[in-house]
Every structure is written in C-alpha cells, then in structure tokens.
Amino acid sequence: MKLGARVVRDRWISLGVFIAIAAIWQVLSVIYTVEAVPGEPMVAGWQVLFTKTFLSMADYWAGGLGVPSVAEGADRSYPAAALSLADHSLQTIIRLASGLVVGGGIGLALGLAVSWSRWTRRLVDLPVQFLRTLPLLAMVPLFQLWFGTNIAGEILFVAYGIGVIVFAGTVNAVRNVPSIYIDNARALGASRLTLYRTVILPAILPEMRSTVLLSLGTGWGAVLGAEYLGAQSGLGYVIVYAQQFAYLDRMFLIALLFIVYTSISYWGVSKLTARMLDWAPPSQRL
Amino acid sequence: MSTNVAPRMIELVHVERSFRRADGTDVKAVNDVSFVIPEGEFVCLVGPSGCGKSTLLQMLAGLLEPSDGDIVVGNKPVTGPGPDRGVVFQKDSVFPWMRVIDNVEYGLKCRGVPAAERREIAWTYLKHVGLSHVERAWPRELSGGMLKRVAIATVFANGGRVLMLDEPFGALDYVTRHQLQDVLLNLWNADGAGTRRTVIFVTHDVDEALSLADRIMVFRSGNKVDDIAVKVSRPRTTDSLLLPEMVEIKRKLLHHLGLDHAAGLDAVADEAVA
Amino acid sequence: MTTVTATVKAAPRRVRPLRLFAYGLAAALDPLRLAGLVVFALIWEGLSSVLSTIILPPPQNVVARLWTDFLDAPSLSYYGVANPNLYANLLYTAENVVIAVAIGAAIGIVAGLVSARFSLVRAIINPVMMTAGTVPILIAAPFLLIWFGVGRLSAVCLVIFYVTVILYLFAQRAASNVSPIYEEFARTLGASQRQIVVDLLIPATVPEILGGLRIALAGAWGLEAVSELLGSQEGMGKVLEVLAGATDSEGIMASLLLLGLVAIIVDAIAGWAVKRLASWNAGLSSERN
Numbered sequence: 143m144k145l146g147a148r149v150v151r152d153r154w155i156s157l158g159v160f161i162a163i164a165a166i167w168q169v170l171s172v173i174y175t176v177e178a179v180p181g182e183p184m185v186a187g188w189q190v191l192f193t194k195t196f197l198s199m200a201d202y203w204a205g206g207l208g209v210p211s212v213a214e215g216a217d218r219s220y221p222a223a224a225l226s227l228a229d230h231s232l233q234t235i236i237r238l239a240s241g242l243v244v245g246g247g248i249g250l251a252l253g254l255a256v257s258w259s260r261w262t263r264r265l266v267d268l269p270v271q272f273l274r275t276l277p278l279l280a281m282v283p284l285f286q287l288w289f290g291t292n293i294a295g296e297i298l299f300v301a302y303g304i305g306v307i308v309f310a311g312t313v314n315a316v317r318n319v320p321s322i323y324i325d326n327a328r329a330l331g332a333s334r335l336t337l338y339r340t341v342i343l344p345a346i347l348p349e350m351r352s353t354v355l356l357s358l359g360t361g362w363g364a365v366l367g368a369e370y371l372g373a374q375s376g377l378g379y380v381i382v383y384a385q386q387f388a389y390l391d392r393m394f395l396i397a398l399l400f401i402v403y404t405s406i407s408y409w410g411v412s413k414l415t416a417r418m419l420d421w422a423p424p425s426q427r428l
Numbered sequence: 429m430s431t432n433v434a435p436r437m438i439e440l441v442h443v444e445r446s447f448r449r450a451d452g453t454d455v456k457a458v459n460d461v462s463f464v465i466p467e468g469e470f471v472c473l474v475g476p477s478g479c480g481k482s483t484l485l486q487m488l489a490g491l492l493e494p495s496d497g498d499i500v501v502g503n504k505p506v507t508g509p510g511p512d513r514g515v516v517f518q519k520d521s522v523f524p525w526m527r528v529i530d531n532v533e534y535g536l537k538c539r540g541v542p543a544a545e546r547r548e549i550a551w552t553y554l555k556h557v558g559l560s561h562v563e564r565a566w567p568r569e570l571s572g573g574m575l576k577r578v579a580i581a582t583v584f585a586n587g588g589r590v591l592m593l594d595e596p597f598g599a600l601d602y603v604t605r606h607q608l609q610d611v612l613l614n615l616w617n618a619d620g621a622g623t624r625r626t627v628i629f630v631t632h633d634v635d636e637a638l639s640l641a642d643r644i645m646v647f648r649s650g651n652k653v654d655d656i657a658v659k660v661s662r663p664r665t666t667d668s669l670l671l672p673e674m675v676e677i678k679r680k681l682l683h684h685l686g687l688d689h690a691a692g693l694d695a696v697a698d699e700a701v702a
Numbered sequence: 703m704t705t706v707t708a709t710v711k712a713a714p715r716r717v718r719p720l721r722l723f724a725y726g727l728a729a730a731l732d733p734l735r736l737a738g739l740v741v742f743a744l745i746w747e748g749l750s751s752v753l754s755t756i757i758l759p760p761p762q763n764v765v766a767r768l769w770t771d772f773l774d775a776p777s778l779s780y781y782g783v784a785n786p787n788l789y790a791n792l793l794y795t796a797e798n799v800v801i802a803v804a805i806g807a808a809i810g811i812v813a814g815l816v817s818a819r820f821s822l823v824r825a826i827i828n829p830v831m832m833t834a835g836t837v838p839i840l841i842a843a844p845f846l847l848i849w850f851g852v853g854r855l856s857a858v859c860l861v862i863f864y865v866t867v868i869l870y871l872f873a874q875r876a877a878s879n880v881s882p883i884y885e886e887f888a889r890t891l892g893a894s895q896r897q898i899v900v901d902l903l904i905p906a907t908v909p910e911i912l913g914g915l916r917i918a919l920a921g922a923w924g925l926e927a928v929s930e931l932l933g934s935q936e937g938m939g940k941v942l943e944v945l946a947g948a949t950d951s952e953g954i955m956a957s958l959l960l961l962g963l964v965a966i967i968v969d970a971i972a973g974w975a976v977k978r979l980a981s982w983n984a985g986l987s988s989e990r991n
Binding site: 148151152159163178261264266267268269272275277278279280281282283286287288359362363366370371381382384385388390393394397400401404408 | 837957
C-alpha cells in the first residue's frame, strides 16, 4: 500500500538527514577554523572528535582497575578514556535509574493510596498542583542545601521530580477510569480490593504509559540539571567542567553520547510499555 | 422520471477502482460500472457494506480517482471536487469552529459571493430545513439530526446541480431519519419540475430507498447487479410502500441483499393485495 | 520539564477550557481542597519546628520573606546582584520567557503546520525535531554559554529551542488530528488551498496549539531559571544562585514560591485566552462523544 511505501521512504529520508547533518558539520569544521581557546576548535571535525577528543576523556578518569589516571602522571590512553566515559555514564544512569525506581514507586503507591477515596483525593489535590507548578530545575539549589552535593541528594532530587509527576498521573488516571467498568465490576459482586486489582489497575495502564514516558524525560532533565549544578561525576558534570575551559569538542562528544542514551531509553521504554498495552484499542494508546 | 426527455447529467463509462491491501493483493472496489443518470433524477445506490457504492460516490465527488474509465458530470469530465457537485457525508462534516449560519454560507463565501447576498441565501435554506432559530449557535450545541440538516442546507445553498449523499441518515434514530427524508425531498421538490437537482443517495436501508428514489441501482462486490425504476407517484406514504409493485421491488432488493427468507414479507404482500 | 516528546504525548488530546475553568472554580471553592492546603501548611509547619530553620523555615517566614524581598532585598546587593529585589529580577526572567515563547511559538507552529501538510517537509524535519524532543534541551545550555556568552541571549536561545520543539510537535499533531472529512467537505464546496488553510486548518488546530503553548510556558520558567543559574548576572536564577551560596533556604523558598505563583498566574491568563480564542470547542468532547 501507498502508506507502507511512504514509511520506507521516510526512513531513508531520516537517515539521509542525519548523514547530511554530520556531513555539514564536517564541512563546517574545515571552513570555520576559529578556535574557542588556542588549540580548541569551535567546530571539531569527526576525525578530531573520535581521536584527540576521545582520548582527552582520559582526563576525567579517576584511576583504578589497573589503568592509571592522568592525575597520577600517566599519559592519556584509550583504555582510560573508555573507562572514563563508561564510569561517568554509569554515574548518570545510576542517578536516573534510582530516581525512577524510588520516585516512581513512591509516587505510584501514594497515588493509589490517595485514590482510595474521593475525600483523600480532594484533600491532596491543591498541594500537589502547587508542587507541580514549582519549576523543578530551579529547585536544584534547595536540594543541594538539604542533602548536599552527593549522589544521595541527586537521586532524591530526580526522585522528587519523578515522584510528583507519577503521583499526579496516577491520581488522574484513576479518576479517569470510566465509571461503567467500576459499576459493572461492582454489579458482578467485586469487593473493593478485587475492584482495585482487577479493574482499576489495568484500566489506568494506557494513561500511565504517557506518565512513565513523561517522567523518563523529566528524569533525564533532572539528572542533567543536578549534574550541571554541583555533582562531582556524571556526564553533566563532565560537560560543565569542559565548558569552564571552553573545550567545545569534549562537550560535543558528551552531548552526542547523552543524545544516544536518551534516545535509546525513550525507545526502549516506549516499546516495553507498548507491549503491556496490546489489549487496548488504538484510540486508548496515547 | 421522464428519462427520455431530460438531458444526461451523469455518465459513467467502464469505471473501475482497485485498492491495494496491506498484504499486497489488489481488491476491486468498483468493477466495470457504466450508467447514465438524466438531470433531475433521484437515484438510490443500494447494497451491502463494502459493495463499492461509497467508493463510487467518492469518485463522482472527485475525492477519489478511478483506476480506469471515465466519469462525466454536466458534460465535463470529473477531475476533482467542485461546487457543481455537493456532498453530504455519513460522518458529521459541519465545521465545529464556525457558527451554524457561517457553515451554511461557507461554500458561497469560497466562491466570492457578496456577504449580504450569501447571508440571504443561507438564511433561506436554513429556514427550509427548520433551523432558523439556531442560526448563531455553535455546532456542538446541535443534535446529530440537526447537524445533518445544516449539512443539507449547506450543499443546497451552494447551488450544485448534483447532490450526493453517502448514507447520510444511517446513524440517526428512526423518527429523525424519517423527518430528514422529508426535509430532503421537500428541498428537492421546491426547485420545481424540470429544474430539480440530480440526487445520488447511497443507503443500505431498503425502505429508505423505496420511499425516496426514482431509480434504484443495486451493487454487490463492486458490480452493478440491478437497475430498477420506481414509478410509484409522489408523495409516497406508508401505504405506497405496500403497493404490489413496491413489494415486488422490495422482494427483489432483499433477494440481492441475500435476505430472501425474510419472515413475514409474504404476509405483508398478501395484505396489500387484499 | 525539558523533554518534549513525552510532554506532547502526555498532554490531553483535546483542551476543554470551559470544563477546566468550571473545574478550577469548583476546586477553588471546595472546602476539602482548601483544607488540603491547610494540612499541607501544617505538616510543613510541624516539620520546620522539628528541623532547624536553616534546613526548613516555617511557611509563614517564607511568605513574610517573599513579601519584604519583593521590593527590597538588601542582602542580594552584598553578592553583586544588580537589582537587590525580587521584583526587578522577576521582570528580567519574565521578559526573557515572553520573548523566547513568542519567537519559539512562531517558528514551531509554522513549521509544525507546514510539516503536517507536506509529507516531504515532515520527513525531513521530523527526525531532527523528534530527537530534539527526546533529549533534555538543557544539554544545549553550556554550548550556548560559550557561543553567546553569559547573558540574556543564551538563556533566551535555550528557551526558544524548547518552545519551538514543543509547539512543532503540538501543531503537527493538532493538524493531523483534524478529521479529513472537513477538508473533503470544504473541497466539495469549492474551497481553495488557501481557504482550506485559513478557514479550516488554523481554527481547527487553535485549541490544541494553545494547549501546547500553556505547557511550553510552564516548562519555560524552569528552563529560564536554570539557564540563569548556569550563568547570568540577573534574573531569578541568579538570585537563587546567590542565595544558595549563602545557604539561605528561606530566601530560596521565597524565590521558588514567587516563581510558582507567577507560573500559576500566567497559566491562568493563558487558560482564559484559550477559552476566548477557542469558544467553539468548549466542552466539545464531553457533550458529543
């Protein structure tokens, strides 16, 4: 069918667009040779990015695993660079993942608990709306003040950002469950608990999917914000650290890595949650 | 009506339309259909779901291109949609962001008719369909039947000589459907003999076709399988549907639809004869 | 807050301004909801009496601080903030948000609508926009600081990126959500391409696009603030940075409270605009399924 042909065509175009952007970047690196600081080009060509820039990642390796760090007097080496990237990626991902688990778990549990009765739902409505309007990223200094610039503080910050979204999303999803399902289950004799388990939980899944995706996005933003403003490790830290010396090529390399991570995580979660919704009619899959 | 006198309005010559399925096979939605409709005739296209009657209508409207064959309306080959052919769709097509009166005059506005003039025309037709009291309402405030009235007023106001209706009343309740059939027939009749518009009305409701049509074409799997003239005089009443010739046509139609053994039909026929 | 694709997906498909307004009004007058706020304040109060004031100042102190600092906050001048009050810094931040949202919205809406109508344009722009929508826009902040220096331009650019992407996706989705039946009907009535754009595409997409604008606005405050935190001489972000340096939690919370209040007010104004500009749509989906 025409539609299928168009999808295939669009895939090729997408690929072409990314290749074109990469090519333009390369051309730009040849034409535009201005340097941010001596020896650091504003636009670093790919051959620089994957050799010199990559190698310079060794600067951020703290040492260990038998690979000495630059600070210990060793030369920059590819193993150190690779380990450095892996380590900082891991730090970032741990913050995000822990934040997701803690914030998502607490948010979901509290959301379900509050949804138990209409009274509690109304009681928490305004405070939650209030917390949601506070600009999350601007709250980094507050969290640093409370918990310090350590990994626990950063995880708690991510967890808070995600928790508020998941909590509000859960309450909203339960409120939106069509009453006909609930009436039907009760007419069939379901108890309150059975109703929750067999009707409400599955019925909120389609809406929870978009909440999960939203909280994933918020989570990445929150990790980055926390790492920009005070963390001592992680990809965001490396970017800001490089920024202070105007190492644009290093920032660019990390940013690319970050884009790859976020894209993969988004794609993965999106696929995973889509599978949980096989039963739902397309109109309900947001 | 007087088929021999009126000039031909619509002509289809060997029209075909095929679609490609997701699995790559071709399906013929319309297969080698030819017919001529004279001006002023009220034609119903009847057939089961998926018989190609809606596809045919879309091609006539110019929204879909035939894979093969020619379609001529008013001596001009159809190359795209145009105001000479008004369409009332099955789904609600009334623009929700325009007030009722603005909807009715929209086609006229598109063609650059001056505001005062088009408002008057729109008003006339709105009154005709019995909606002058909701002139300034938003479409969301109207019921399904009222929305259909707006759509009918819009296409009539636009002045196309051919009107096409694609199962327009299918989703309405029994009473509303009958009211709207009357609205449609009244508007059609209001033009007066000789200047009536040509109407193509797609339906799957046999009784609807019988009470509206001068002529009924039956479609099945993309083919035109029958073409029946309905000569019973207008206005048609409940009793008209019980006339022996009507019952005979109904029997034929039900046969085409595979409903031969419809219980009670014979009894009804007997009653009518008696 | 910074990732856009998820935001777009999570947004309600149709904005129902009237219902939202009615809901908001009922919510504001509902004693139980108000009681919720009181309980919230009481818990805060209770916690602050247990913890030290440096960690968690009691709510009334925060409100009082906001009240005094709004027009005159001498403590800020010690740390080199040009205007030692919240009012001027809030104005600076708000200006940037408004400028960025106006520019970003214009670019995003036009690009989104064009891409919805021309599949080739969509095929070319979409991959970039989808990627930009998945990655937190915050990633661009350090680059902008190097390119444009510490100042208004980098912050505004960051917010422009964010708003552009979010409105591109909203406008595109809004346009593809318009039932094709309207365009078919218009074409059979004799409408030209231009008339279809002006009379159909634009009015039909207004509600959803305005909904997107509200979401973009909400996110823009946070992004602007964090951009100022990363490097700026003025603005609420700068204030937050200075107060954080002084471990002044009361000041930080007062500033955050101010940002939250302004966001609520701006959102309410935007909501009112949605209601006015899309009155045809009020309660559409609730009345007719």
